[in-house]
Amino acid sequence: MIVGASLAGVRAARAARHAGHTGTIILIGAEEHLPYDRPPLSKTFLTHSSDHPAAHEPDEQAHPPAPAVLMAEDELRDDLGVDLRLGVTATGLDTDSRELLLHDQQRLPYDRLIIATGATARRWPTTTHLAGLHYLRTLDDARALRAALARTTNLVIIGAGFIGSEVAATATQHGIHATIVETQDTPLAHAVGQTAGTALARLHTQAGTTLKCGVQVTDFSGTGHIEQVHLSDGSVLPADTVLVGIGAVPTTGWLTDSGVALDDGVACDPYLATSAPGVYAAGDLARFPHPRREGTLRLEHWTAAAEQGAHAARNAITTAAPTRYEPVPYVWSDWYSHRIQIIGDPHTDQPSTLIGDPDTGQFTVLYRHNNHITAALAVNQPRAIAKLRRLITQKAPWADALTQTTTLNPPATPPAGSRTESRAT
Amino acid sequence: MNIHIDPDRCTGHGVCEGLAEDIFEVGDDGLAHLLQDPPPNDRREVIEQAVQQCPTLALRLADAPPS
Numbered sequence: 072m073i074v075g076a077s078l079a080g081v082r083a084a085r086a087a088r089h090a091g092h093t094g095t096i097i098l099i100g101a102e103e104h105l106p107y108d109r110p111p112l113s114k115t116f117l118t119h120s121s122d123h124p125a126a127h128e129p130d131e132q133a134h135p136p137a138p139a140v141l142m143a144e145d146e147l148r149d150d151l152g153v154d155l156r157l158g159v160t161a162t163g164l165d166t167d168s169r170e171l172l173l174h175d176q177q178r179l180p181y182d183r184l185i186i187a188t189g190a191t192a193r194r195w196p197t198t199t200h201l202a203g204l205h206y207l208r209t210l211d212d213a214r215a216l217r218a219a220l221a222r223t224t225n226l227v228i229i230g231a232g233f234i235g236s237e238v239a240a241t242a243t244q245h246g247i248h249a250t251i252v253e254t255q256d257t258p259l260a261h262a263v264g265q266t267a268g269t270a271l272a273r274l275h276t277q278a279g280t281t282l283k284c285g286v287q288v289t290d291f292s293g294t295g296h297i298e299q300v301h302l303s304d305g306s307v308l309p310a311d312t313v314l315v316g317i318g319a320v321p322t323t324g325w326l327t328d329s330g331v332a333l334d335d336g337v338a339c340d341p342y343l344a345t346s347a348p349g350v351y352a353a354g355d356l357a358r359f360p361h362p363r364r365e366g367t368l369r370l371e372h373w374t375a376a377a378e379q380g381a382h383a384a385r386n387a388i389t390t391a392a393p394t395r396y397e398p399v400p401y402v403w404s405d406w407y408s409h410r411i412q413i414i415g416d417p418h419t420d421q422p423s424t425l426i427g428d429p430d431t432g433q434f435t436v437l438y439r440h441n442n443h444i445t446a447a448l449a450v451n452q453p454r455a456i457a458k459l460r461r462l463i464t465q466k467a468p469w470a471d472a473l474t475q476t477t478t479l480n481p482p483a484t485p486p487a488g489s490r491t492e493s494r495a496t
Numbered sequence: 497m498n499i500h501i502d503p504d505r506c507t508g509h510g511v512c513e514g515l516a517e518d519i520f521e522v523g524d525d526g527l528a529h530l531l532q533d534p535p536p537n538d539r540r541e542v543i544e545q546a547v548q549q550c551p552t553l554a555l556r557l558a559d560a561p562p563s
Contacts, residue, residue, distance in 0.1 A: 082548075086548075110551075373551055374511070374549065374551055377548075377549060377551070378549065381548065401509075401511065403509060403551070410507070410508075410526075412509070412510075453508040453510065453522045453523075453524070453526040454522055454523065454524055456509075456510050456522075457510030457513035457514055457517075457521070457522050458513075460510060460511075460513075460514035461514060461517060464514065
């Protein structure tokens with residue numbers, strides 16, 4: 072039984088079948104839609120082939136744009152033999168009787184369960200009665216935002232994270248005036264450090280997106296619909312549409328009192344098993360022991376969901392010894408025509424080194440712990456990143472990573488290409 | 497065993513190269529390319545991993561069922 076019919080859930084179903092599971096596989100999804108791929112929702116999905124997002128599609132309401140599905144319905148149902156139940160919400164879990172509780176009071180028994188209900192967009196803390204406030208997590212969110220962008224001149228995005236940055240890029244590229252409002256002084260500094268955050272910010276400003284850092288949104292005003300966004304520095308931004316991109320919260324409310332231990336997500340052991348017998352977790356909500364450091368880790372990455380779904384499924388059905396989940400995290404983001412790739416976990420409390428020139432849109436930031444490389448962030452370096460992935464996986468010496476990166480990305484004008492900076496966060 | 501890389505889907509994430517540097521390499525064009533075609537049969541397991549883990553589902557094993 073798999074709860075959550077997105078990437079982790081679908082990969083779990085497939086892996087279970089490929090690993091030889093011949094019994095029933097029930098895949099339960101709260102949304103009515105077939106499992107779909109999320110990354111395009113903040114990028115190409117928001118735009119129409121013409122100049123403006125969602126431009127003038129008269130039949131768009133009757134025939135809303137379709138997303139890329141993760142697997143065709145007949146492949147899922149017939150080839151993999153998955154009992155796919157969509158539009159079904161899990162409301163609770165009885166780990167003693169091993170039953171899943173559904174919104175219609177039905178109780179479904181399971182032998183093995185994989186929790187893959189993902190995360191939900193973090194809500195704006197104050198309510199507004201004005202229309203025009205958007206989130207972006209689900210297909211329905213994306214359709215609503217797409218329709219709104221077709222009528223938008225001024226877009227305000229709250230939060231300079233990956234979602235906000237991707238939507239800003241898409242909007243700016245389609246002639247919408249986009250402004251990102253970020254409370255931190257440097258976008259993404261908590262995730263990638265000051266050096267990389269500063270370099271990434273330049274991608275926005277170079278492309279014509281306005282970036283306002285170190286300020287907060289204090290209020291919205293307008294008549295029926297948001298027309299202005301008020302900031303803590305006293306300034307007022309005109310806005311037709313506001314996107315809130317302030318992170319995501321694990322969807323674990325339905326597990327309260329279930330006996331499954333929670334810890335900002337679902338607490339897992341290194342095998343992705345939860346505290347309840349026969350119950351595993353995968354995807355955005357799975358918190359597991361860090362394979363290389365103290366503490367625990369929860370990843371909201373596409374590749375993590377794909378890997379964890381498959382990993383949890385194999386461990387759930389195996390009769391042999393389970394295997395530990397010890398990933399090297401990988402996340403990517405596409406802004407304007409730039410591809411940003413991050414491998415490993417950046418130690419933002421350690422020195423990071425920038426190689427290349429952010430002004431050219433081609434650079435790499437390397438992260439170290441003591442004398443070995445732990446992570447890399449690369450912008451428009453397709454050849455470098457695969458090689459860095461290997462070095463990071465092997466915990467290679469720092470000097471090797473530096474040499475490799477410098478070779479693949481020689482400074483445009485010697486010797487100004489390299490800057491080192493240290494920051495405690 | 498034949499691997500097909502769909503150039504319309506591949507966007508050069510390099511997950512395949514990370515798994516099997518002797519088989520795949522991302523080029524300056526930002527696309528994965530095969531270094532050995534066909535690849536040796538004893539690399540089948542890692543190639544199947546690459547097919548499974550490709551973020552854009554751009555890889556396909558020709559003699560495997562569609563995935």
